[in-house]
Amino acid sequence: MTARWIMASGGQGVILNFSGLSINPDLLALARAQGWLGYGKITINVLSGGDVGALVIPNDFPDESVIIINNGRIGGYGGSRNSRGGTGIYTRRKITVTNNGTIFGGGGGGGDGGDVQICAYSACSNGSGGSGGAGGGYVYNGTAYEYRASGGSGSQGTTGSISGVNSATGGRGGNGGAVGAAGVSGDTGTASGTAEPSGPSNPSYSTPSSGGPAGYYVDGNSYVTWLVTGTRLGDVI
Secondary structure (H helix, E strand, C coil): CEEEEEEECCEEEEEEEECCEEECCCHHHHHHHCCCCCCCCEEEEECCCCEEECEECCCCCCCCCEEEEECCEEECECCCCCCCCCCCEECCCCEEEEECCEEECCCCCCCCCCCEEEEECCEEEEECCCCCCCCCEEEECCCCEEEECCCCCCCCCCEEEECCCEEEECCCCCCCCCCCCCCCCCCCCEEEECCCCCECCECEECCCCCCCCCCEEEECHHHEEEEECCEEECEEC
16 A cells, blocks of 8 residues: 655645555554645545455544545455454545445355254264355455455354264355355254154254345445445445
8 A cells, every 4th residue: 555645725635545455544544644634635546456445434534525536446354154244434424435446345254054953862963053154355364364255165064973873963054245245044954863752852953043244335325425336235324
């Protein structure tokens, strides 16, 4: 990310140019470092090929001082299992947006698979549901954040069994949603073999989790003036 400042009409303004990948940039610190003194325009310019994740407009910026020109991507974190995806832009200040690229909410996390138990002769087989996959968006890979358009796969459930009597396998976790999409619900577990005593609660199944909803591409849309809407994916509030 690079930033520079210019003199804008009506006061000192700055332009913050973003290239490459920048996650949750501290816009106030960047603007002050470039000479912003609390007045004048702040132009956030996402260049073609640039990625900005979890963009938060500081309350220190006056209303109508922020101009966003997006020629790349602005988006949210990928949702963790069972959770809503992250927010692309958060603002409680009046801003102007020209979106020539894509602004998205992170994909919702996949739902966990359901647990299952089957019992016979005072012993039980238990299967635990697998975990839901992460949603698409900006995802930490163990070393750094990266952009992933698609959600991750849910994991397989575990299997428990009493040899020759019964078996229980937890449901598979649901896949995470692609950017701007909800995650997939987990699967119900399965059981087979002998169930003693028999009855409606043997085998017993827990309800798998629903996938998390898509994140908000903007949280604070009533504060936004859209000059160009471009591609917007996910929910809005």
